[in-house]
Amino acid sequence: MKILVVDDDLHIQRLYKEEFEEEGYDVVIASNGEEAIELFNRENPDIVTLDILLPDIDGIRLLRQMKEKNPKVPIIMSTAYDYRDDFAVWASEAYIVKSSNLEELKEKIKELVKK
Amino acid sequence: MDLAYKQHIAETIFEHVHEGIIMLDREYKILALNKAMEQWTEKPVADLVGEDSKEVFHDGMGICPHCVASSAFDKGAMTVEIQKGIREEVTKYAELSAYPVKDGNGVITGCVIFMQDVTERMLSQSEVARTNEYLEGFIDNSADAIVTSDLDGMITSWNKGAEKIFGFSREDALGKFYPSIPDFLMEPEREMIERIKQGEVLRDIETFRKKKDGSIITVSLTLSPIKNAKGEVIGISCISRDVSDKKRVEKELVRRNQEFSRLFFISSAMRGTLELDRLLRMVLTAVTMSDGLGFNRAILFLVDEKENVLRGAMGVGPSSPGEAGEIWERLSMEKKSLSDMIREVETGPLRKDSFFDKLSTGMSIPLDEETILTKTVKEKKFFNVSDINKEPLSDIILTQQLGTEAYAVVPLISRDTVKGVLWVDNYYNKKPISDEDMRFLSAFANQVATAIESARLYEQLAVAEKELANIFDSIPDMVFLIDSDYFVKNVNSAVCKRLGKQPEEIIGQKCYKIFHGKSRPWEECPHNKTLESKKEHVGEVEDPYLGGTFISSSSPIFNIKHELIGTVHVLRDISELKRLQERLVMTERMAALGEVAAKVAHEIRNPLISVGGFAKRLEKKLSGNLKEYADIIMKEVGRLEGILNEILGFVKEMRIVKEPVNSDKLIDDIISLIQSDIEEREIIIKREADGPIELYVDPGRMKEALLNILTNAVHAIGSNGMISIKTYVQDNTAVIEITDTGEGITDENMPFIFDPFFTTKKVGTGLGLSITHRIIEEHKGSIEVKSTPGTGTTFRLFIPLNAQKEQINRKGGVV
Numbered sequence A: 001m002k003i004l005v006v007d008d009d010l011h012i013q014r015l016y017k018e019e020f021e022e023e024g025y026d027v028v029i030a031s032n033g034e035e036a037i038e039l040f041n042r043e044n045p046d047i048v049t050l051d052i053l054l055p056d057i058d059g060i061r062l063l064r065q066m067k068e069k070n071p072k073v074p075i076i077m078s079t080a081y082d083y084r085d086d087f088a089v090w091a092s093e094a095y096i097v098k099s100s101n102l103e104e105l106k107e108k109i110k111e112l113v114k115k
Numbered sequence B: 001m002d003l004a005y006k007q008h009i010a011e012t013i014f015e016h017v018h019e020g021i022i023m024l025d026r027e028y029k030i031l032a033l034n035k036a037m038e039q040w041t042e043k044p045v046a047d048l049v050g051e052d053s054k055e056v057f058h059d060g061m062g063i064c065p066h067c068v069a070s071s072a073f074d075k076g077a078m079t080v081e082i083q084k085g086i087r088e089e090v091t092k093y094a095e096l097s098a099y100p101v102k103d104g105n106g107v108i109t110g111c112v113i114f115m116q117d118v119t120e121r122m123l124s125q126s127e128v129a130r131t132n133e134y135l136e137g138f139i140d141n142s143a144d145a146i147v148t149s150d151l152d153g154m155i156t157s158w159n160k161g162a163e164k165i166f167g168f169s170r171e172d173a174l175g176k177f178y179p180s181i182p183d184f185l186m187e188p189e190r191e192m193i194e195r196i197k198q199g200e201v202l203r204d205i206e207t208f209r210k211k212k213d214g215s216i217i218t219v220s221l222t223l224s225p226i227k228n229a230k231g232e233v234i235g236i237s238c239i240s241r242d243v244s245d246k247k248r249v250e251k252e253l254v255r256r257n258q259e260f261s262r263l264f265f266i267s268s269a270m271r272g273t274l275e276l277d278r279l280l281r282m283v284l285t286a287v288t289m290s291d292g293l294g295f296n297r298a299i300l301f302l303v304d305e306k307e308n309v310l311r312g313a314m315g316v317g318p319s320s321p322g323e324a325g326e327i328w329e330r331l332s333m334e335k336k337s338l339s340d341m342i343r344e345v346e347t348g349p350l351r352k353d354s355f356f357d358k359l360s361t362g363m364s365i366p367l368d369e370e371t372i373l374t375k376t377v378k379e380k381k382f383f384n385v386s387d388i389n390k391e392p393l394s395d396i397i398l399t400q401q402l403g404t405e406a407y408a409v410v411p412l413i414s415r416d417t418v419k420g421v422l423w424v425d426n427y428y429n430k431k432p433i434s435d436e437d438m439r440f441l442s443a444f445a446n447q448v449a450t451a452i453e454s455a456r457l458y459e460q461l462a463v464a465e466k467e468l469a470n471i472f473d474s475i476p477d478m479v480f481l482i483d484s485d486y487f488v489k490n491v492n493s494a495v496c497k498r499l500g501k502q503p504e505e506i507i508g509q510k511c512y513k514i515f516h517g518k519s520r521p522w523e524e525c526p527h528n529k530t531l532e533s534k535k536e537h538v539g540e541v542e543d544p545y546l547g548g549t550f551i552s553s554s555s556p557i558f559n560i561k562h563e564l565i566g567t568v569h570v571l572r573d574i575s576e577l578k579r580l581q582e583r584l585v586m587t588e589r590m591a592a593l594g595e596v597a598a599k600v601a602h603e604i605r606n607p608l609i610s611v612g613g614f615a616k617r618l619e620k621k622l623s624g625n626l627k628e629y630a631d632i633i634m635k636e637v638g639r640l641e642g643i644l645n646e647i648l649g650f651v652k653e654m655r656i657v658k659e660p661v662n663s664d665k666l667i668d669d670i671i672s673l674i675q676s677d678i679e680e681r682e683i684i685i686k687r688e689a690d691g692p693i694e695l696y697v698d699p700g701r702m703k704e705a706l707l708n709i710l711t712n713a714v715h716a717i718g719s720n721g722m723i724s725i726k727t728y729v730q731d732n733t734a735v736i737e738i739t740d741t742g743e744g745i746t747d748e749n750m751p752f753i754f755d756p757f758f759t760t761k762k763v764g765t766g767l768g769l770s771i772t773h774r775i776i777e778e779h780k781g782s783i784e785v786k787s788t789p790g791t792g793t794t795f796r797l798f799i800p801l802n803a804q805k806e807q808i809n810r811k812g813g814v815v
Helices: A010-022 A033-043 A059-069 A103-114 B003-016 B035-040 B065-075 B118-141 B160-166 B184-197 B244-272 B276-288 B321-334 B339-347 B355-361 B371-380 B397-402 B435-474 B491-497 B511-516 B526-533 B575-621 B622-652 B663-681 B699-716 B768-779 B802-815
Strands: A003-006 A025-030 A045-050 A075-079 A094-097 B020-025 B030-033 B079-087 B090-104 B109-117 B144-147 B157-160 B202-210 B216-227 B233-242 B298-304 B307-317 B365-366 B383-385 B407-414 B417-425 B478-485 B488-491 B537-541 B548-558 B565-573 B659-662 B684-689 B694-697 B723-731 B734-738 B780-788 B792-800
Touching: A003 A010, A003 A033, A003 B003, A010 A025, A010 B575, A025 A033, A025 A103, A025 B355, A033 A045, A033 A059, A045 A103, A059 A075, A059 B488, A059 B526, A075 B144, A094 A103, A103 B216, B020 B035, B030 B244, B035 B079, B035 B109, B065 B090, B065 B109, B144 B160, B160 B202, B184 B202, B184 B216, B184 B233, B184 B321, B184 B417, B216 B244, B276 B298, B276 B307, B276 B417, B307 B355, B307 B371, B307 B417, B365 B371, B365 B699, B371 B383, B371 B417, B383 B694, B397 B699, B417 B435, B478 B491, B526 B537, B526 B548, B526 B565, B548 B575, B565 B575, B622 B684, B659 B663, B659 B699, B663 B684, B663 B694, B663 B734, B684 B734, B694 B699, B699 B723, B699 B734, B699 B768, B699 B792, B768 B780
Parallel strands: A003 A025, A003 A045, A045 A075, A075 A094, B684 B723
Antiparallel strands: B020 B030, B020 B109, B079 B090, B090 B109, B144 B157, B144 B233, B202 B216, B216 B233, B298 B307, B298 B417, B307 B365, B383 B407, B407 B417, B478 B488, B478 B565, B537 B548, B548 B565, B659 B694, B723 B734, B734 B792, B780 B792
16 A cells, blocks of 8 residues: 655654554655656556645645546645634545544545445 | 727837837937847936937946948848957857848938847857867867777877877877787786776876887876766776976986885885795785886896805796786786885785796806806996897896897805896886986895895895704604703604603603603603703613613703703614624623634644544553553543534534424423533522413524523522523513523623623633523524522523414425
């Protein structure tokens, strides 16, 4: 199982990488939208965690680009804001408010990967 | 019949006939005379037989039978003469008929003379002759025009006076319809003729007549019917007197002797009249009345400074020759004096219907044009244009629209400014405007200008007063006047609206009763304060009787003697304003907060996640104290994240998803959330409801909103108390009323309770009530708070029902 983590914060990249690898996932990291699309195409991830605020592109457009490439890959949107209502129209599979407690995120990943 | 008898009869007749009979021989010796002759003789007739007639009838007496006898002898035939004589100092006339007496040979031997007293006849004859003579002389030599006509107005006689006055000769006039009547007077004159036919006499009518050369003169007319012996009207006599000269003399007199008294009268009348329209009409009436200034037409132009034009304000004068005639005729018959007319204009209804007036008021002359009118304004002097054809600057508008050929204009100057121009002409009688006219007109104009100035000021004042009254009534603030005895003198409509009363129910009442529902003056009343200090007083007043918070300004009113006679109050209801202000402040604060929060979210959340996340990783790998330390870090980070979520939950754009919610169930759900807490604290929940209300709200959000209030209520009570929750519908709005028996909110804190981060608790974010406020606002509702420190607090949430239904309907429509 391969997770693509899209986040521009280096510490969070490392935290996610270590935590997910401990759970037995392969983790690929993208720091911006350009890298994210490249890795999404090249690495064929099974699931994506996507921060909504990126330096070069907003998460919503990135979500759409990815869904256009491969709608079957589940994407979990995460951000500092509670944008839940705004994303209702976008077909992301899940939405979480980023937290230091990664249990909710891990639960969501597990759920989505099983399907 | 024998001879003797015949002789006797003859003698008897001879003696007794009334006619005198005398017989003379050729030598004029009296042969016989009868008794009747005694009226002609000085001596008894018996003594006269045989006397010489020439001596008996002497020259001194004037009667001479021998004279007529002499003629009869000469002619040899009957001769008749009338002789005039004096008998006992009375003039007598005798008709003497002398019959010659012939002998058998045809020789005249004497004559018989019959003398008849014809004095009466003669005298009456000569009287008629003399009267006729006198009349003829009178008529012919009269300076007046004496004219007669038949009933159709065809001239039957035309005297020298008429020839002289009218210029038409007798031959011109005879058999024609009155040639001296001007065309414009034809109609009224015919009406007058009709009246004469009815036997009426019209005396001293002042009117106009036309001379043969076309010029118009002023005449005084007397018209009377000519009747025959049966009293039938068979003709009309018309005596016209040329009063142009008389007029001139009169006017001269008026000007010399009465100019100032007249000016005084007119100007005092004008000063008394402050209505501009009326004043202008008075001015123009004075200018056009024949015993005023006597011009035919007059127009007042006023300077319009804004538009820089001279604008016709009013015109007085006939619009046609016919109308001119009628007016003059009527005025002359009504015998109205200038003062009558002025008084009529001063007090009567304003007539503003004449064609000429309309024509005049439509005129507008740009002041930058170079014409006589504009020069009058610019050079502040009068102009007398005696012939427009010789004056290149004459005003085309006047010549074209009014047909004037000669006119005069004077400036109306007040305080060294030209306020307008008075224009006059004599269009109908073509009378030239003299220097004297101009002098009087100028003197008059100065009075007019001052009066117009006052009238204009007054008019402005009147407009200002009206405006003031309008403003008074349209001010949304309550404005009212109270006199020093607490009586309400005047109120505006805002007061009536607020009190739900008519002005008459308020005015005249005591103010403390009307405004405060009290039976005696209220000590805190601004009116009292103003009465005491005699200074204006401004303050914020909360009046439970009127129901609201007001900024009250009360100012003293002084009379001319500087005595305080009352106060004027302006009350502005600032309840709404306060609410708006508070909302504005909150909105601003929240907008600012939103920006800050967004930054905080970006800058803090990611580091927090790293700190917390790695602490957890540490915690897993450590043991003992170090594991505990890592745990503390984790938990503290968790708490920070919670605060951050609370802040961001408040800041984020809230999306509410509404659905029908039963109010009872909603409240039950919330109570269940705090159930354990209230049981612990021994707080009783009291529920009151008219029945369940179907609300259309976001249940989650609404729960959050109500929970914040209930949590605060619980904290305010601490322990042992009661929270009552009431639900009811009022004005199509659902009301949820939550009252606690807690410590209450102090006045200092009250304005800030909905502010984000405002809290009096030792723990908490201070966001609860601002979130509640926000949620209720999102539902288009409102919140009201009343609190008494020490007693408790009541929150009322108002949630509109109408909007909900609409939304339900819309939703239903989509589905």
